[in-house]
Amino acid sequence: MKIIKILAIETSCDETAASIVEKNGSNIIIISNVVASQINIHKKFGGVFPEHASRAHTEKIIPVVEEALGKTKPDVIAVTTGPGLIGSLLVGVNFAKTYAYTKNLPIIGINHWLGHIYSCFPHEYVIHSDSVVIDGDSLPANKHNQLLNHAAKPQITFPLLALIVSGGHTGLVLMKSHTDIEPLGETLDDAAGEAFDKVAKLLGLDYPGGPAISAAANCHSERREESPANAGSRTSREILHYVRDDKIKFPRSMLDRKDYNFSFSGLKTAVLYKFREIESQFNHNQSRGEAANHYKSLIAYEFQQAVIDILVGKTLQAAKEFNPKSICLCGGVSANKELRIQMEKAVMSLRASAKQSDQETTFHVPPFILTTDNAAMIGIAAAYHLDEANTWKNINADANLRL
Ligand code: KG4
Ligand code: ZN
Numbered sequence: 001m002k003i004i005k006i007l008a009i010e011t012s013c014d015e016t017a018a019s020i021v022e023k024n025g026s027n028i029i030i031i032s033n034v035v036a037s038q039i040n041i042h043k044k045f046g047g048v049f050p051e052h053a054s055r056a057h058t059e060k061i062i063p064v065v066e067e068a069l070g071k072t073k074p075d076v077i078a079v080t081t082g083p084g085l086i087g088s089l090l091v092g093v094n095f096a097k098t099y100a101y102t103k104n105l106p107i108i109g110i111n112h113w114l115g116h117i118y119s120c121f122p123h124e125y126v127i128h129s130d131s132v133v134i135d136g137d138s139l140p141a142n143k144h145n146q147l148l149n150h151a152a153k154p155q156i157t158f159p160l161l162a163l164i165v166s167g168g169h170t171g172l173v174l175m176k177s178h179t180d181i182e183p184l185g186e187t188l189d190d191a192a193g194e195a196f197d198k199v200a201k202l203l204g205l206d207y208p209g210g211p212a213i214s215a216a217a218n219c220h221s222e223r224r225e226e227s228p229a230n231a232g233s234r235t236s237r238e239i240l241h242y243v244r245d246d247k248i249k250f251p252r253s254m255l256d257r258k259d260y261n262f263s264f265s266g267l268k269t270a271v272l273y274k275f276r277e278i279e280s281q282f283n284h285n286q287s288r289g290e291a292a293n294h295y296k297s298l299i300a301y302e303f304q305q306a307v308i309d310i311l312v313g314k315t316l317q318a319a320k321e322f323n324p325k326s327i328c329l330c331g332g333v334s335a336n337k338e339l340r341i342q343m344e345k346a347v348m349s350l351r352a353s354a355k356q357s358d359q360e361t362t363f364h365v366p367p368f369i370l371t372t373d374n375a376a377m378i379g380i381a382a383a384y385h386l387d388e389a390n391t392w393k394n395i396n397a398d399a400n401l402r403l
Contacts (some may be wrong), residue, residue: 001025004386007074008379009065011092012084012112013168014038014048016060018068021379028122028383033369033376034068036060039208046201054087061095074105076389078382081109082401084168089397097392106389108382111401113169117162118384119366119377120328154362161324163315166331167193172260172318173403178384183403184318185260192307193333195264199271199303203296214336216300248274248298250306255313262314271303308339312346319350319361328364335371
């Protein structure tokens with residue numbers, strides 16, 4: 001059987017990424033996975049600045065593809081065609097089209113959200129990933145080889161229920177096969193990752209907000225166990241009492257509705273008002289220091305738990321209606337450890353109750369390296385959609401592409 005070598009390219013937002021994925025019969029192997037992150041560029045804005053993003057893609061696309069390619073001669077090109085920032089998408093799509101044209105190769109357009117879903121599929125395989133993650137401006141940087149062996153994990157079986165949670169999208173998708181794909185619902189306003197980023201900015205935490213909120217929330221989990229009597233300053237003791245009295249409760253929007261849509265903007269506003277209230281109560285004109293850290297981590301903890309409750313609640317609701325054989329959690333926010341733990345527990349409880357009806361639901365998350373944007377997931381998706389190969393003339397970027 002011929003090995004098919006796919007060159008995959010992803011530039012939908014703020015990561016310039018390229019990967020070589022090989023399809024050898026039913027084996028899918030990630031040969032290289034190169035990501036040039038723009039975090040340092042967007043940090044000072046507390047969010048992605050589209051104009052800077054497309055400029056950085058233009059600078060990085062050739063060296064990133066060169067690094068991913070090595071000596072490989074690809075048989076097919078895969079590229080993210082949308083959804084995303086149009087200025088960013090155009091860099092990857094036009095590069096991919098030009099490459100396909102000059103080498104006379106077929107090209108496959110991949111929906112970014114579908115790519116995130118396929119980031120869970122490597123659990124079926126032994127992956128050899130020679131990955132390079134380039135942080136900031138230097139190229140190439142910390143190269144590391146990885147052998148990600150997920151052979152012991154259960155296989156994904158259709159119907160598959162996928163929760164995609166990223167910075168640009170939050171939605172539930174039901175896949176009955178590789179081609180029968182039905183979006184069940186999506187966010188009506190902010191994406192979950194966007195909410196993490198905005199709340200982090202409000203609290204003066206780092207960018208991107210997800211990892212920063214998660215670290216602050218962990219600090220609070222540890223403090224929660226402390227006795228108020230040993231809590232240092234008087235303000236810290238007051239804050240601990242405030243926590244004990246459960247004075248912070250954020251809304252779990254949409255959980256009472258029967259549809260599968262999400263909304264995070266009300267939660268974000270609730271955090272803003274609570275933050276202002278606490279600041280005026282505890283922060284005697286000092287937005288730094290022990291007390292401020294204390295209540296910021298408390299808010300981060302309660303915010304994160306509200307997001308997790310919404311995501312887990314909606315996923316379980318859909319699982320009860322559609323009885324999937326597999327559930328997958330993917331997208332940048334799926335890097336959140338607490339979300340992974342709580343979602344897995346919820347799926348286990350579903351499994352326990354499903355035992356009577358003889359159906360066990362398996363749970364899947366991507367390896368951490370494939371949670372945030374990367375091109376390997378685009379290559380894996382392409383490996384399952386090789387019959388969609390097209391000519392460069394029919395491939396276009398679409399900022400609002402739907403599944
Ligand atoms: O999938 P992704 O790389 O880009 C989009 O497709 O949008 O997701 C990026 C998002 C950011 O909003 C980031 O804050 C969030 O993923 N994220 C996290 C964590 N790591 C990244 N959110 C929560 N907890 C994390 N540990
Ligand atoms: Zn993404």
